[in-house]
Amino acid sequence: KAGVTQTPRYLIKTRGQQVTLSCSPISGHRSVSWYQQTPGQGLQFLFEYFSETQRNKGNFPGRFSGRQFSNSRSEMNVSTLELGDSALYLCASSPRTVNYGYTFGSGTRLTVV
Amino acid sequence: GQSLEQPSEVTAVEGAIVQINCTYQTSGFYGLSWYQQHDGGAPTFLSYNALDGLEETGRFSSFLSRSDSYGYLLLQELQMKDSASYFCAVRDSGSARQLTFGSGTQLTVLP
Numbered sequence: 001k002a003g004v005t006q007t008p009r010y011l012i013k014t015r016g017q018q019v020t021l022s023c024s025p026i027s028g029h030r031s032v033s034w035y036q037q038t039p040g041q042g043l044q045f046l047f048e049y050f051s052e053t054q055r056n057k058g059n060f061p062g063r064f065s066g067r068q069f070s071n072s073r074s075e076m077n078v079s080t081l082e083l084g085d086s087a088l089y090l091c092a093s094s095p096r097t098v099n100y101g102y103t104f105g106s107g108t109r110l111t112v113v
Numbered sequence: 114g115q116s117l118e119q120p121s122e123v124t125a126v127e128g129a130i131v132q133i134n135c136t137y138q139t140s141g142f143y144g145l146s147w148y149q150q151h152d153g154g155a156p157t158f159l160s161y162n163a164l165d166g167l168e169e170t171g172r173f174s175s176f177l178s179r180s181d182s183y184g185y186l187l188l189q190e191l192q193m194k195d196s197a198s199y200f201c202a203v204r205d206s207g208s209a210r211q212l213t214f215g216s217g218t219q220l221t222v223l224p
Contacts, residue, residue, distance in 0.1 A: 004155075033212065043156070043200065043214035056210050090155065099143035099204040100161035102212075106154060 002027065004093050004105035012111045018079040021108045025072050025093030031055075032074040033102065034066060037088040046089075049074055050097050081112045115139045117201055117215035124221045125191055133186045133218045135201035142203040145177045145184040150217075151197045159199075160186065188220070196222045 005024040013019050025032050034046040045058035049068035066076040072093075078085055088109050092102035116138040125131040135145065144163035148156040162168050162177035162184060174187040188195055201215040 035214075042216045043202075045211040045213065048211075058211055092156075099163075099212075100146040100202075101158050103158070104148075104155040 004091055004103050006089075006091050006105035006108050008108060009106065010109045010111075012113060013081050015081055015083060015112055017081050018077060019081060019110060020075055020077045021089055021091075021110070023074045023076075023091030023093075023105060025074070025091075026103055029093035029095050029103070030072050031094045031097050032068055032072065033092045034074070034076050035090045035092065036060075037090055037107070038086075043090070046076065048097070055097060078110075083112050086110060086112045115142065115203055115205055115213035117203065117213060119199075119201060119215040119218045121216070122219045122221070124223060126223045127191055127193060129191050130187065130189050131191060131220065133188070133199050133201075133220065135184045135186070135215055137182050137184070137201075137203060137215075139182075139203055139205070141206040143206050144203070145175070146202045146204075147173075147175055147186045148200045148202060148214075149197050150200065156200065191222050193222050193224065196220060 007022045031050045033048040036044045047066050048056040052068045063079045068074045088107045090104050090107045092104045094102050118136045146161040147159040149159050150156040160175035167176050172189045177184040198217045198219050200217045204212045
C-alpha cells in the first residue's frame, strides 16, 4: 500500500515568487492536512481538507492557500514568498476527519532565497 | 487556544527506560497523541489516549491525566533506533478543531 506522496521533495525559490506543493494521500483517505515545520516554531497547522472542502484553517496569512481535488489529492500554494517561509511542509492523510493517527508524507523542503 | 510543553532534550542509554512528559493548557480537546520523527523523515503516529490512563503498544506506553493536564510517553528497552524527536499533540474540540503539536523532545540514546 503506497504511503503519502509529496512532490517535489526539495524546492528553491526566490523571494516574491509563488510555489505550489502537491500531496497524494493514501488510497481511500479523504482527509488531508498540511503543516509547516521550522526549527523555531515546530509543527504548525496550516489547513485541513475533507471531500474537497476546507474544514479547518490555522493561523497563517492569506498568502497560504490550498485545495483538494475529487481524487483527494491536495495542493497548497504560497504566494509572494518571504524568507521566513523557508520550512519543511508536511502533508498528512487519514480516511476521515479524526483526532489522531495521521499518516504523514516525507515533506517538501522549501528554501526561499 | 492550545499550548503544549515538552522538554527539549532527553538522553538515555541503550536498554534503559525513558519518560517524555507533556503538559498542556487547553480549553478542550479530544485526546493526546504522540508522534516520532527521525531526522529528515516523516512524523510517525505512535500512540493515542482518548481517556485517562495508560495505553500500551509494545515497548511504548502513553499516559494521560486530564485532571492534571499532563501526559507522558514511556519508552522501554531503549534501542539506538529510538533516537529521534517525539511530539505530543492535541486536537481542539472547539470550532477551530486544529491539531496542535508540542515543540518536540529530542531523544538521544547512547550505547
